[in-house]
Amino acid sequence: MAANLLNARDMALHACLCAASRPLSAYDLLDARRAAEPRIAPTAIYRSLTKLEKAGLVQRVATLNAWIARPPKLPAEPSVLAICDSCGAVEQVAEAGVIQAVTDAVTRSGFHPNRPVIEVHGHCPRCESETDPTRSAPR
Numbered sequence: 001m002a003a004n005l006l007n008a009r010d011m012a013l014h015a016c017l018c019a020a021s022r023p024l025s026a027y028d029l030l031d032a033r034r035a036a037e038p039r040i041a042p043t044a045i046y047r048s049l050t051k052l053e054k055a056g057l058v059q060r061v062a063t064l065n066a067w068i069a070r071p072p073k074l075p076a077e078p079s080v081l082a083i084c085d086s087c088g089a090v091e092q093v094a095e096a097g098v099i100q101a102v103t104d105a106v107t108r109s110g111f112h113p114n115r116p117v118i119e120v121h122g123h124c125p126r127c128e129s130e131t132d133p134t135r136s137a138p139r
């Protein structure tokens with residue numbers, strides 16, 4: 001399996017992403033690894049991220065040019081990302097029907113999708129209730 005090919009650096013980067021409360025860019029990860037690997041190059045970070053993405057352990061947030069760890073309970077399929085523009089939190093929603101509907105729609109127009117990505121920007125329930133005290137977070 002692909003996960004067996006992951007090395008110590010890959011797993012260290014995955015641990016950084018698991019511990020982060022927001023998406024991390026490749027340069028955030030580079031800074032995080034500099035103490036352990038002073039001579040690490042950005043290309044090494046990108047190589048690790050590619051391996052982790054293929055293993056289904058991380059997901060790229062295209063609109064932020066950053067990465068997040070995928071929760072183990074989510075299947076390694078495309079998911080809808082809800083991105084909070086206030087705190088940077090990203091919620092991954094396994095919503096196969098939405099992805100399939102968008103894929104079907106573009107396919108009908110003759111387009112051949114190979115990597116569907118749906119990212120929705122807005123405010124998470126916590127930030128929304130802080131900015132608008134008349135609203136409360138859903139239970």
Ligand SMILES: [Zn+2]
Nearest residue numbers: 084087124127
């Ligand atoms: Zn938020």
